[in-house]
Amino acid sequence: MKNLGTWKIGLNFHYVAGFFLIALVSAALFLTAENGGTLQAQDSQKRQQTARNEERKEEIRLYNEGTDSVGRCNLFSGRWVYDNLSYPLYKEANCSFMLDDYACERYGRKDLKYQNWRWQPHHCDLPRFNGTALLEKIRGKKLVFVGDSLNRNQWASMLCLIESSIHQSSPKLVNRDGNMFIFQATDYNATIGFYWSPFLVESNSDDPYRHHVKDRMIRITAIEKHARHWTDADILIFDSFMWWLEPTMTVLWGSFDSPDAIYKRVEMRLRVFEMALNTWSEWLEININRTKTKLFFRSISPYHYYGENWETPQNCYNETEPIMKETYWGIGTDRDMMRITKSTIQRLETRGLRVEYLNVTNLSDYRKDGHPSIYRKFHQHLSPEQLADPKSYSDCVHWCLPGVPDTWNHILYSYIINSS
Ligand SMILES: *[C@@H]1O[C@H](CO)[C@@H](O)[C@H](O)[C@H]1NC(C)=O
Ligand SMILES: *[C@@H]1O[C@H](CO)[C@@H](O)[C@H](O)[C@H]1NC(C)=O
Ligand SMILES: *[C@@H]1O[C@H](CO)[C@@H](O)[C@H](O)[C@H]1NC(C)=O
Ligand SMILES: *[C@@H]1O[C@H](CO)[C@@H](O)[C@H](O)[C@H]1NC(C)=O
Ligand SMILES: *[C@@H]1O[C@H](CO)[C@@H](O)[C@H](O)[C@H]1NC(C)=O
Numbered sequence: 001m002k003n004l005g006t007w008k009i010g011l012n013f014h015y016v017a018g019f020f021l022i023a024l025v026s027a028a029l030f031l032t033a034e035n036g037g038t039l040q041a042q043d044s045q046k047r048q049q050t051a052r053n054e055e056r057k058e059e060i061r062l063y064n065e066g067t068d069s070v071g072r073c074n075l076f077s078g079r080w081v082y083d084n085l086s087y088p089l090y091k092e093a094n095c096s097f098m099l100d101d102y103a104c105e106r107y108g109r110k111d112l113k114y115q116n117w118r119w120q121p122h123h124c125d126l127p128r129f130n131g132t133a134l135l136e137k138i139r140g141k142k143l144v145f146v147g148d149s150l151n152r153n154q155w156a157s158m159l160c161l162i163e164s165s166i167h168q169s170s171p172k173l174v175n176r177d178g179n180m181f182i183f184q185a186t187d188y189n190a191t192i193g194f195y196w197s198p199f200l201v202e203s204n205s206d207d208p209y210r211h212h213v214k215d216r217m218i219r220i221t222a223i224e225k226h227a228r229h230w231t232d233a234d235i236l237i238f239d240s241f242m243w244w245l246e247p248t249m250t251v252l253w254g255s256f257d258s259p260d261a262i263y264k265r266v267e268m269r270l271r272v273f274e275m276a277l278n279t280w281s282e283w284l285e286i287n288i289n290r291t292k293t294k295l296f297f298r299s300i301s302p303y304h305y306y307g308e309n310w311e312t313p314q315n316c317y318n319e320t321e322p323i324m325k326e327t328y329w330g331i332g333t334d335r336d337m338m339r340i341t342k343s344t345i346q347r348l349e350t351r352g353l354r355v356e357y358l359n360v361t362n363l364s365d366y367r368k369d370g371h372p373s374i375y376r377k378f379h380q381h382l383s384p385e386q387l388a389d390p391k392s393y394s395d396c397v398h399w400c401l402p403g404v405p406d407t408w409n410h411i412l413y414s415y416i417i418n419s420s
């Protein structure tokens with residue numbers, strides 16, 4: 001693997017995030033459980049139930065029509081079918097962009113069926129993935145994934161998917177420029193990048209390597225420091241979810257080093273998330289060239305730490321099959337956050353800026369089998385107690401490659417290929 005040298009410096013941040021998130025998710029869920037009995041919780045449960053009923057009605061309507069809001073086939077409503085003839089779309093060992101975090105086969109996973117599932121939309125077929133056609137489409141252009149480690153997962157998947165279509169003589173290197181990780185397909189003069197900013201707005205976790213901080217601080221109205229690195233891209237894919245699950249965080253108005261800065265510790269996670277998305281959308285509204293740049297927001301990537309909703313009461317460890325019950329309703333997501341994202345995007349649309357919402361939460365939720373669990377590199381020390389109980393350190397957040405993010409990209413591909 002030619003590019004290992006470049007990778008080595010670049011690869012340590014991901015697992016830190018991953019591991020940190022495991023603790024964080026457990027903490028968040030624990031807190032939720034503790035508050036379960038209060039009136040407030042019941043009240044919010046009722047509201048959630050009403051909202052969910054509304055959502056379901058809308059779903060059923062769209063489901064029956066089989067289309068999305070602008071009349072195209074709804075690619076997000078469908079089912080997983082086992083198809084070992086066409087999937088996987090590449091071999092793990094053949095991908096020079098593979099990261100230790102997703103290389104489940106290399107790290108000892110023996111059941112490999114997770115690589116063979118194809119997403120079949122109910123009312124149409126996904127176009128066949130053609131890396132050459134994609135590269136032709138983005139010739140001379142810049143495509144950037146912006147967000148957290150799940151977007152990094154999707155970016156790595158994209159590079160694996162197109163690699164067999166790249167025949168360049170120059171080495172296939174990933175270079176880093178600050179928070180931007182860049183692959184250049186030189187024959188096509190095309191750039192496929194990943195930009196690390198887990199909250200989208202500025203925070204004290206913006207170092208791609210050292211973001212394991214105790215007290216998380218978010219500069220809720222500041223995004224320019226990041227955005228100026230990606231505003232000129234032709235295609236942008238955003239995501240942000242996991243890092244918002246912390247029960248409390250510090251919000252900062254003003255800059256990190258200003259003496260007048262106002263710090264405020266807040267527990268209103270949803271409100272803070274909404275404010276950050278407002279900052280993000282205002283930036284887009286003012287700075288994005290509408291004739292040039294296509295915008296996507298990938299919805300929540302669900303985690304699988306709790307098994308109450310499927311048959312076995314445990315996490316993703318030792319799970320080898322997807323959930324086949326179509327009406328399964330996942331719990332590893334936050335419907336309120338999805339609603340906030342959706343309404344932010346709808347507001348932007350009324351102002352003439354279209355952001356495609358890649359609604360992959362539902363389809364990914366069925367894939368409890370798709371996570372690395374213990375089959376990845378763990379860089380931190382694992383204690384004998386942990387090793388004796390593999391569930392305790394399983395990664396049920398990220399995804400093995402080949403795997404679920406290939407489907408996200410396959411859907412993204414269909415949008416890009418069909419765009420003008
Ligand atoms: C996402 O897709 C699922 C499955 O089709 C659907 O039930 C849900 O309503 C969609 N959510 C949004 C916000 O579009
Ligand atoms: C594909 O799966 C079928 C049914 O499980 C099996 O009989 C066949 O050997 C598999 N083919 C390959 C190429 O793995
Ligand atoms: C993987 O690489 C090998 C050796 O370079 C090649 O023969 C094979 O066709 C590749 N397989 C896939 C699925 O790309
Ligand atoms: C893939 O796309 C390229 C460029 O558009 C085209 O020449 C080629 O025939 C396509 N391959 C397949 C298998 O469809
Ligand atoms: C490569 O693409 C960039 C835009 O991404 C453009 O500015 C530059 O002129 C292109 N170079 C060539 C040699 O086509």
Ligand SMILES: *[C@@H]1O[C@H](CO)[C@@H](O)[C@H](O)[C@H]1NC(C)=O
Pocket residue numbers: 289290291292
């Ligand atoms: C927006 O992008 C289009 C297409 O790339 C370009 O022709 C135009 O000059 C750009 N407009 C501005 C204001 O930069």
Ligand SMILES: *[C@@H]1O[C@H](CO)[C@@H](O)[C@H](O)[C@H]1NC(C)=O
Pocket residue numbers: 318
């Ligand atoms: C893993 O799953 C298999 C088959 O479902 C079961 O027999 C085995 O006991 C499980 N192992 C652990 C450690 O849970």
Ligand SMILES: *[C@@H]1O[C@H](CO)[C@@H](O)[C@H](O)[C@H]1NC(C)=O
Pocket residue numbers: 059060063326327328329330361362363365366
């Ligand atoms: C996915 O959407 C379908 C159709 O709206 C719904 O019946 C199912 O419960 C959803 N599943 C998940 C995991 O969100």
